[in-house]
Amino acid sequence: MDILLDKTLKQPIYIQIYEQIRLKIMSGEMEEGTVLPPERKLAVKLGVNRSTILNAYNRLKAEELIESRVGQGTVVSVNAEERNEIVKPKWNQLFNNRLDDFNNNMISRLFPLLGKKDIISFALGMANPDLIPELPFAELADITKDKANREILSQTPVAGNEELRENICKLLAKESITCTPEEIMVLTGSQQGIDIATRIIIQPGDVVIVEAPTYFLALESFKSAGAKIIEVPIDNNGMQMEGLEQLFIKYHPKCIYTIPNCQNPSSCSMSLVRRKKLLELAYRYDVFILEDDAYAGLGFTGKTLPTLYQLDTNGYVLLLRTFSKTICSGIRLGYMAAHKRMIAQCCFVRQNMDIHPNTISQWLICEYIKSGTYEVHLKKIKEEYLKKCNLMHNELLNHAPVGLSWSKPSGGYYFWCHLPKEIRTSELLVLCIRDGVAFMPGIPFFTYENGENYMRLNFTTPTARQIQKGIPILCSNMKKLINTDTMENRLSPSNFLPLY
Numbered sequence: 001m002d003i004l005l006d007k008t009l010k011q012p013i014y015i016q017i018y019e020q021i022r023l024k025i026m027s028g029e030m031e032e033g034t035v036l037p038p039e040r041k042l043a044v045k046l047g048v049n050r051s052t053i054l055n056a057y058n059r060l061k062a063e064e065l066i067e068s069r070v071g072q073g074t075v076v077s078v079n080a081e082e083r084n085e086i087v088k089p090k091w092n093q094l095f096n097n098r099l100d101d102f103n104n105n106m107i108s109r110l111f112p113l114l115g116k117k118d119i120i121s122f123a124l125g126m127a128n129p130d131l132i133p134e135l136p137f138a139e140l141a142d143i144t145k146d147k148a149n150r151e152i153l154s155q156t157p158v159a160g161n162e163e164l165r166e167n168i169c170k171l172l173a174k175e176s177i178t179c180t181p182e183e184i185m186v187l188t189g190s191q192q193g194i195d196i197a198t199r200i201i202i203q204p205g206d207v208v209i210v211e212a213p214t215y216f217l218a219l220e221s222f223k224s225a226g227a228k229i230i231e232v233p234i235d236n237n238g239m240q241m242e243g244l245e246q247l248f249i250k251y252h253p254k255c256i257y258t259i260p261n262c263q264n265p266s267s268c269s270m271s272l273v274r275r276k277k278l279l280e281l282a283y284r285y286d287v288f289i290l291e292d293d294a295y296a297g298l299g300f301t302g303k304t305l306p307t308l309y310q311l312d313t314n315g316y317v318l319l320l321r322t323f324s325k326t327i328c329s330g331i332r333l334g335y336m337a338a339h340k341r342m343i344a345q346c347c348f349v350r351q352n353m354d355i356h357p358n359t360i361s362q363w364l365i366c367e368y369i370k371s372g373t374y375e376v377h378l379k380k381i382k383e384e385y386l387k388k389c390n391l392m393h394n395e396l397l398n399h400a401p402v403g404l405s406w407s408k409p410s411g412g413y414y415f416w417c418h419l420p421k422e423i424r425t426s427e428l429l430v431l432c433i434r435d436g437v438a439f440m441p442g443i444p445f446f447t448y449e450n451g452e453n454y455m456r457l458n459f460t461t462p463t464a465r466q467i468q469k470g471i472p473i474l475c476s477n478m479k480k481l482i483n484t485d486t487m488e489n490r491l492s493p494s495n496f497l498p499l500y
Contacts, residue, residue: 127461188332190321191217196336211231238274241274298326307319332358396417423453437473
């Protein structure tokens, strides 16, 4: 058996041996039943260690191409005609090891259940589909009948459609936020902005400071970048400032990620005093701030605090917003506002991802903003969401067990509830799903799985009837767990939630 080795290559020797033997088997050169040289003999012939041959043979055995037979040694176990059926992807070897954590966590097992019609879901974070406005699809169809107008469906600049960026600037100007189209990049949802900013700012080992709890997909982005995540507690006034400067001194963070308005999952908003303090610390210690303002315009009080981006005078803040939370979840369009040098870097990264946002979505949103009805729509959905919020608050007051606590949201999408110490949300979730109700457990919103006694309830997506039916079921199951004195009937989500 001829095998040629090139020790100048970076490729390990055992891989070279494995690949050449595999090729001989797959091509039919080595037929089923062919006896391979003993490990020691082949090692001497090739001038390598016996362990190198052993590693190559083990890899071939893992693919079921060879096997050890008593009295024969190591033989080819597959013929050329069978190779396409036998040789299949070794999925566990191919996938990134980090996916093991995500695949096995509660969120990935919960998502497939949320779209089922027989489940009342308080887990989703979506705009209510019944409140989706009428977008100008008909106008788009009429305009593009003329071939001369079809350039509006062509590729846009990496930063997004220029007219849309101009209209976003006009929207921001109504909030007294001044920026130019060069300081705007249109995104495929604000999650893309988190991913792009992470690629630009974070290197493996860098520190990111986040609120605890916070948006779990942002945590996933930071983990994927190899960041070390430091959590800072929040209260009803947002991220707590006590001790924050000491964290800056100790860890030298590269970035702070914050949701200062209608925070996800807590729905709290950062006070003006704390916003100014956070900026002061960012300037002093040279730290970028990633401001996720996904729930902009969804406050119920009528009082609007300036964004960190608006207060920033030195270009440290990257503001992220989305139309997915205010218009419809499927539109997948948002934007970043930042210093033009930051936007230029973001465009460089973005062109290696999806090149530019969806052209049709950009045109639809641009025309919708130009029509002047976006602000009217915002007012309408806020009124509806406030009604739902009040309804859920009253249902909780009427049915909650002793020990359940929450703060009534002043905007946004969610109730953030602290459960009695006897209840673990992982157990509660199993009981509730069996009764047709789902919620979002608290664990994913923390880096170090500290949220076992918390849950997030969405009030924007379910109907009023579903809230009136689902909250009593949820509270009834909490009471069952409180009254369970033994561990005999303790449940685990792995006993019920599907694994993929």
